[in-house]
Amino acid sequence: MKTVLMTAFEAFGGETINPSWEAVRTFDGKEIAGARIVVRQLPVVFATCGEVLTRALDEIQPDRVLCVGQAGGRADITVERVAINVDDARIPDNNQQQPIDQPIEADGPAAYFSTLPIKAMVAALREVGVPASVSQTAGTFTCNHVMYSLLHWIHTTNSKARGGFIHIPYMPEQAVHHPGVASMATSSVIQALETSLQVILSTENDIRVVGGATH
Amino acid sequence: MKTVLMTAFEAFGGETINPSWEAVRTFDGKEIAGARIVVRQLPVVFATCGEVLTRALDEIQPDRVLCVGQAGGRADITVERVAINVDDARIPDNNQQQPIDQPIEADGPAAYFSTLPIKAMVAALREVGVPASVSQTAGTFTCNHVMYSLLHWIHTTNSKARGGFIHIPYMPEQAVHHPGVASMATSSVIQALETSLQVILSTENDIRVVGGATH
Amino acid sequence: MKTVLMTAFEAFGGETINPSWEAVRTFDGKEIAGARIVVRQLPVVFATCGEVLTRALDEIQPDRVLCVGQAGGRADITVERVAINVDDARIPDNNQQQPIDQPIEADGPAAYFSTLPIKAMVAALREVGVPASVSQTAGTFTCNHVMYSLLHWIHTTNSKARGGFIHIPYMPEQAVHHPGVASMATSSVIQALETSLQVILSTENDIRVVGGATH
Amino acid sequence: MKTVLMTAFEAFGGETINPSWEAVRTFDGKEIAGARIVVRQLPVVFATCGEVLTRALDEIQPDRVLCVGQAGGRADITVERVAINVDDARIPDNNQQQPIDQPIEADGPAAYFSTLPIKAMVAALREVGVPASVSQTAGTFTCNHVMYSLLHWIHTTNSKARGGFIHIPYMPEQAVHHPGVASMATSSVIQALETSLQVILSTENDIRVVGGATH
Numbered sequence: 001m002k003t004v005l006m007t008a009f010e011a012f013g014g015e016t017i018n019p020s021w022e023a024v025r026t027f028d029g030k031e032i033a034g035a036r037i038v039v040r041q042l043p044v045v046f047a048t049c050g051e052v053l054t055r056a057l058d059e060i061q062p063d064r065v066l067c068v069g070q071a072g073g074r075a076d077i078t079v080e081r082v083a084i085n086v087d088d089a090r091i092p093d094n095n096q097q098q099p100i101d102q103p104i105e106a107d108g109p110a111a112y113f114s115t116l117p118i119k120a121m122v123a124a125l126r127e128v129g130v131p132a133s134v135s136q137t138a139g140t141f142t143c144n145h146v147m148y149s150l151l152h153w154i155h156t157t158n159s160k161a162r163g164g165f166i167h168i169p170y171m172p173e174q175a176v177h178h179p180g181v182a183s184m185a186t187s188s189v190i191q192a193l194e195t196s197l198q199v200i201l202s203t204e205n206d207i208r209v210v211g212g213a214t215h
Numbered sequence: 216m217k218t219v220l221m222t223a224f225e226a227f228g229g230e231t232i233n234p235s236w237e238a239v240r241t242f243d244g245k246e247i248a249g250a251r252i253v254v255r256q257l258p259v260v261f262a263t264c265g266e267v268l269t270r271a272l273d274e275i276q277p278d279r280v281l282c283v284g285q286a287g288g289r290a291d292i293t294v295e296r297v298a299i300n301v302d303d304a305r306i307p308d309n310n311q312q313q314p315i316d317q318p319i320e321a322d323g324p325a326a327y328f329s330t331l332p333i334k335a336m337v338a339a340l341r342e343v344g345v346p347a348s349v350s351q352t353a354g355t356f357t358c359n360h361v362m363y364s365l366l367h368w369i370h371t372t373n374s375k376a377r378g379g380f381i382h383i384p385y386m387p388e389q390a391v392h393h394p395g396v397a398s399m400a401t402s403s404v405i406q407a408l409e410t411s412l413q414v415i416l417s418t419e420n421d422i423r424v425v426g427g428a429t430h
Numbered sequence: 431m432k433t434v435l436m437t438a439f440e441a442f443g444g445e446t447i448n449p450s451w452e453a454v455r456t457f458d459g460k461e462i463a464g465a466r467i468v469v470r471q472l473p474v475v476f477a478t479c480g481e482v483l484t485r486a487l488d489e490i491q492p493d494r495v496l497c498v499g500q501a502g503g504r505a506d507i508t509v510e511r512v513a514i515n516v517d518d519a520r521i522p523d524n525n526q527q528q529p530i531d532q533p534i535e536a537d538g539p540a541a542y543f544s545t546l547p548i549k550a551m552v553a554a555l556r557e558v559g560v561p562a563s564v565s566q567t568a569g570t571f572t573c574n575h576v577m578y579s580l581l582h583w584i585h586t587t588n589s590k591a592r593g594g595f596i597h598i599p600y601m602p603e604q605a606v607h608h609p610g611v612a613s614m615a616t617s618s619v620i621q622a623l624e625t626s627l628q629v630i631l632s633t634e635n636d637i638r639v640v641g642g643a644t645h
Numbered sequence: 646m647k648t649v650l651m652t653a654f655e656a657f658g659g660e661t662i663n664p665s666w667e668a669v670r671t672f673d674g675k676e677i678a679g680a681r682i683v684v685r686q687l688p689v690v691f692a693t694c695g696e697v698l699t700r701a702l703d704e705i706q707p708d709r710v711l712c713v714g715q716a717g718g719r720a721d722i723t724v725e726r727v728a729i730n731v732d733d734a735r736i737p738d739n740n741q742q743q744p745i746d747q748p749i750e751a752d753g754p755a756a757y758f759s760t761l762p763i764k765a766m767v768a769a770l771r772e773v774g775v776p777a778s779v780s781q782t783a784g785t786f787t788c789n790h791v792m793y794s795l796l797h798w799i800h801t802t803n804s805k806a807r808g809g810f811i812h813i814p815y816m817p818e819q820a821v822h823h824p825g826v827a828s829m830a831t832s833s834v835i836q837a838l839e840t841s842l843q844v845i846l847s848t849e850n851d852i853r854v855v856g857g858a859t860h
Contacts, residue, residue, distance in 0.1 A: 072859070082756065086857075110758055137782035181346070185400035213733075213784040215784040215788055297541065303642030304642055315641075325542055325543055351567040425518075427519055427530075428518075429569050430569040506820065561821050602833055605720070610778060
């Protein structure tokens with residue numbers, strides 16, 4: 001039986017909830033597409049989020065990893081293509097630290113590409129009626145840090161696991177405090193994550209469809 | 216027993232569904248806050264939408280009227296403040312007509328303000344966790360036409376009815392075809408409309424809270 | 431010889447300059463299309479902006495009036511279609527007052543349409559390479575207040591003057607402090623205003639071209 | 646005497662001009678901050694843009710390289726942080742080719758970071774009144790391809806050159822055809838490029854200031 005590790009974050013940036021956690025925690029212990037789902041929450045702290053993740057990876061040795069984070073302001077589910085080797089915090093993290101232009105791994109490569117079938121995921125999400133697109137940047141905050149740490153762990157441990165990152169919009173309850181900003185119902189996010197898991201577990205090679213950006 | 220007329224539109228602009236109809240039709244025949252709900256669909260046709268509405272108003276003689284329409288691209292529920300006396304179609308209507316700068320009522324005033332408690336509605340929607348804001352323009356298409364026709368009917372028939380207009384975002388199923396554009400789950404829209412009805416039926420005088428725009 | 435009154439505002443909302451004043455003040459005393467240009471600055475104060483304007487109108491008795499204001503966040507020159515009879519301040523004015531849902535003129539109509547050829551203005555601006563569009567709302571702050579006061583003065587004094595309002599984006603020097611927000615070079619704004627004046631002075635009847643909004 | 650190579654693109658995507666070329670071509674043969682400027686135009690063709698660039702690099706052996714491209718829709722000057730090793734064309738290039746998820750260099754790293762002082766450039770642009778920010782993605786079209794090719798050439802030839810990429814908004818003349826979309830005057834872009842060149846030629850180590858994104 002395969003194991004999937006799903007991660008989400010605690011609240012940050014003045015929010016009292018994190019939509020990634022509200023959605024991801026509902027999967028803990030579930031069985032989807034023949035795989036067992038294990039869920040972990042990560043701190044929004046540069047100094048520890050990568051370590052908490054890699055400890056979980058060492059312990060669980062998952063076959064697939066799907067990390068999820070909040071992208072307040074984005075209107076749809078965005079499947080991240082790439083993580084880059086830099087921390088550049090626009091706001092302080094939950095430990096009041098704000099690193100500027102620091103590499104995540106001093107000897108790591110400049111970037112890692114997601115090893116999930118990102119195009120197939122987007123296609124499947126649209127198919128079930130959930131707005132989704134490929135994103136060419138996961139930012140330079142803890143979401144990108146975690147995605148980079150995940151792929152660095154996979155690479156350096158020679159793990160056969162595949163992994164990547166999904167950003168989700170604000171929940172409606174959050175957007176209430178940000179007039180005019182997009183949101184997505186938690187039920188839609190949960191549906192999106194379940195569909196993503198099914199794609200992740202059943203797709204060997206990604207499909208070739210448009211998903212790029214001119215800039 | 217009070218009667219509330221709710222209206223929504225048929226699909227237009229290349230869409231196969233209209234989220235206003237998907238949400239509003241679920242209210243037909245319901246009883247909310249002691250009032251009976253009557254639902255009607257309106258054509259996205261400048262030449263007939265006002266007439267279909269006023270025939271329904273004449274027949275039903277409602278106490279409250281809540282007209283609903285799709286605002287593809289807006290991220291939250293927007294409660295309209297004002298309807299203006301002009302048709303100016305950015306795209307052809309469902310009858311292939313595209314009026315430019317034509318008054319809706321040749322002898323009508325330049326505008327009518329909503330007679331619903333728009334600030335109380337926005338406050339209540341936010342209270343229940345649905346993103347909402349006041350809108351200062353209902354556009355110049357059939358939504359504005361219907362809102363103007365409604366308020367003109369109320370004014371010219373000396374009706375004691377109160378009425379206004381709510382714009383709603385795309386449904387997720389529609390936004391799938393408009394990457395990066397906001398959407399709202401139909402369940403949230405339905406919750407928003409039910410909350411709006413309760414406010415409309417229970418609020419005599421609107422509250423005084425910020426809801427304006429600097430431009 | 432015809433006379434054109436142009437107005438612009440002082441800085442507000444935390445800004446140290448107002449792009450409308452930076453552009454409009456360059457026209458003072460000029461002669462354009464055979465008309466003499468008179469320029470006045472208006473306070474961003476609900477209690478006095480209308481009065482300062484109407485005193486200038488009484489004194490100057492202009493043939494045409496072009497009021498200009500800042501719309502921080504808009505990307506192009508927006509020619510306003512309509513002013514509505516309400517003050518609803520999102521932020522305090524320069525006199526620390528923040529009126530909520532108060533009529534500008536207790537006995538005035540709900541709205542006045544611009545009496546300038548708004549479609550011809552937009553077409554001419556695009557023709558000379560300046561991005562422009564019709565706007566269906568001038569907001570509910572002092573810009574809308576001034577536009578309403580202008581058209582109310584024209585209406586109640588039976589003046590043959592024609593008048594309206596143009597909103598302009600931030601200047602680049604302001605947008606520097608609002609990362610990601612649009613701006614327009616003052617030279618482009620000045621070109622837009624000069625082109626607008628020529629259209630205003632030469633166009634009897636507006637042209638019929640698309641300029642509406644679906645919402 | 647130092648040499649700076651500046652590149653820009655030909656028009657693409659239905660446009661008849663490319664603002665990058667309109668701005669960059671004015672620098673050809675100039676001397677700025679003691680350096681000689683050489684300008685080259687690149688094709689918007691995946692198959693050849695990298696080759697045209699590297700031939701110019703081989704020939705000119707520049708000390709600094711500043712590549713510039715159009716980012717229609719962005720509101721400010723964006724200094725790119727990173728180029729990624731993938732072509733994923735949202736639209737066909739000028740040779741009607743539309744590669745999907747193809748590596749730019751089969752054996753190249755996943756990404757290269759700009760070796761220009763991107764934070765100092767943004768700070769200097771804001772200082773002179775031109776809106777600017779750091780961008781975390783150069784997209785997956787020919788702009789990213791050229792930036793990646795440039796940095797790959799620098800890396801593989803052990804060149805001491807430093808180089809990177811700047812995206813610029815539409816020109817106003819283009820935005821006229823995209824209502825509501827941001828633009829920037831060519832004079833502002835030229836000022837931005839001159840300021841950038843001065844920073845590039847005088848800054849050894851980048852400054853540490855905020856320029857990241859939470860997502």
